[in-house]
Amino acid sequence: MEHYNMNLTLKVWKQKNSQSAGRFETYQVKDVSSEMSFLEMFDVLNEQLIHEGKEPIAFDHDCREGICGTCSMYINGRPHGPWHGTTTCQLHMRAFKDGDTIVVEPWRAKAFPVIKDLMVDRSAFDRIIQAGGYISVNTGVTIDGNAIPVNRDNAEKSFAAAACIGCGACVAACKNSSAMLFLSAKVSHLALLPQGEIERKKRALDMVAQMDKEGFGSCTNTGACEAVCPKEIEITNIARLNREYLSAGLSADK
Amino acid sequence: MNWSHFFTSSVGKKIIMACSGLFLIAFLLVHAGLNACIWAFDGGEMFNKAGHFMGSTVVMRILEIGLFVFFIIHIVQGVVMELQNRSKRGSKGYAVALGNRGSKWYSRSMAILGLLILLFLIVHLGHFWIPNRSNQGWLLGEEINLFEKMKEVFSNPVWVILYTVGVIALFYHLSHGFQSAFRTLGLTNHKYINIIQTVGLVYNVVICLAFIMMPISFYFGWVQ
Ligand code: HEM
Numbered sequence A: 001m002e003h004y005n006m007n008l009t010l011k012v013w014k015q016k017n018s019q020s021a022g023r024f025e026t027y028q029v030k031d032v033s034s035e036m037s038f039l040e041m042f043d044v045l046n047e048q049l050i051h052e053g054k055e056p057i058a059f060d061h062d063c064r065e066g067i068c069g070t071c072s073m074y075i076n077g078r079p080h081g082p083w084h085g086t087t088t089c090q091l092h093m094r095a096f097k098d099g100d101t102i103v104v105e106p107w108r109a110k111a112f113p114v115i116k117d118l119m120v121d122r123s124a125f126d127r128i129i130q131a132g133g134y135i136s137v138n139t140g141v142t143i144d145g146n147a148i149p150v151n152r153d154n155a156e157k158s159f160a161a162a163a164c165i166g167c168g169a170c171v172a173a174c175k176n177s178s179a180m181l182f183l184s185a186k187v188s189h190l191a192l193l194p195q196g197e198i199e200r201k202k203r204a205l206d207m208v209a210q211m212d213k214e215g216f217g218s219c220t221n222t223g224a225c226e227a228v229c230p231k232e233i234e235i236t237n238i239a240r241l242n243r244e245y246l247s248a249g250l251s252a253d254k
Numbered sequence B: 001m002n003w004s005h006f007f008t009s010s011v012g013k014k015i016i017m018a019c020s021g022l023f024l025i026a027f028l029l030v031h032a033g034l035n036a037c038i039w040a041f042d043g044g045e046m047f048n049k050a051g052h053f054m055g056s057t058v059v060m061r062i063l064e065i066g067l068f069v070f071f072i073i074h075i076v077q078g079v080v081m082e083l084q085n086r087s088k089r090g091s092k093g094y095a096v097a098l099g100n101r102g103s104k105w106y107s108r109s110m111a112i113l114g115l116l117i118l119l120f121l122i123v124h125l126g127h128f129w130i131p132n133r134s135n136q137g138w139l140l141g142e143e144i145n146l147f148e149k150m151k152e153v154f155s156n157p158v159w160v161i162l163y164t165v166g167v168i169a170l171f172y173h174l175s176h177g178f179q180s181a182f183r184t185l186g187l188t189n190h191k192y193i194n195i196i197q198t199v200g201l202v203y204n205v206v207i208c209l210a211f212i213m214m215p216i217s218f219y220f221g222w223v224q
């Protein structure tokens, strides 16, 4: 595709800290290259703001290659912007054209309080993982990875679930602020493997309990999460989690 | 995990919604089947017999209490869950909404659709159930002629329209609800999803068409 430059109007959410109210600020960005990534466009804008003596826009980013899950931006009403299966950092400006207005907001959910501007606190996800996203292994000599046979089909499904980068787009898109797509990916990842068998029941129950404690809502299967997930985590994982929860809850003896 | 935790967690609440919802789905099948007796075109003889069996036997009347319990559980839990879910959203909404790009409008409107069904239900009980049971002295007394009652109610176009709206709300509620219940109970995977969606669609179309045609059949005098 041909390279082109564009001038854009950006409406970006500015919020001093978690206590303050916050509001939209409008910025003009000139000569944006279609080959830039969305975050590079923000870098250019921030440099411009610093030159002008204004405060730059705070946003989270780390890997810039779609694997860390920190680049949370709600772009024109869709988490991670218009491209399917793509994180904000992998979104390129060729998704937009000259004269476009782009509205950028932070994730909005009770469990993800805004820290500043577009940065939200997603430590709730870390605590959910701590509650059950682990397995038991013997210490001592390293065991040959191939010593435990794994059904290929399960390995594929587990691997697909493990692709979840914990970005929180599923929560951001959900009308209930439910974290079930994330949780179901984490539980499925381990429940499908023999290595995950030991804590299987405890994991499903403990992780659901922690999710509730963090203040995420109930899943009503609307499918918004699956539609926006940059890693294309399938909603059938949620049914698997429900299955895990039911069988663990019914068979636990206390 | 004790029982109260099991049923009050975010997943547990949905299990209650799904079980009560599936029970109501089963009930509607029976209800539609019995009412379809109006199309025996026998002046309501078969229909009144069916109604009599449902209304004047002890076992059926005990089951009726169960039906009310499931309705109340479903409605109360549905409203409570909707309010709780709303409270989990951010204090501010999005300036630009995701809207229909990720989900169907009716999957996001289950509580509103449910409340519409509830309004319809209250009118509906007022038309048939309350007059009939009060005539019975709330025990097993003499029933009213329900067929004649239907004729009377459905001669009024206002009720025909209201019933149609109620059934349309039910149609959309079940368009999401039927398959959602199976997901909630963990019964959905790649193999089952097509079966569940097909059965759901067939059930939904047949039941809703049957219910819509009842007032219409009386109004236009197709059933006399
Ligand atoms: C005959 C009537 C009804 C039937 C057959 C029915 C059926 C269902 C089913 C099958 C579900 C899906 C459960 C799940 O996803 O696990 C559901 C969900 C729900 N129902 Fe009903 N329902 C009826 C009436 C009502 C009424 C009167 C309300 C009232 C206020 C209501 C409110 C809800 C709500 C809020 C949900 C949750 C939405 C969701 O899970 O996606 N329903 N219903």
Ligand code: SF4
Binding pocket: A163, A164, A165, A166, A167, A168, A169, A170, A171, A181, A182, A185, A225, A228, A229, A230, A231, A232, A233
């Ligand atoms: S399930 Fe998808 S949208 Fe949700 S946190 Fe994981 S990668 Fe992000």
Ligand code: FES
Binding pocket: A060, A061, A062, A063, A064, A065, A066, A067, A068, A069, A070, A071, A087, A088, A089, A090
């Ligand atoms: S910055 Fe790491 S996924 Fe976008």
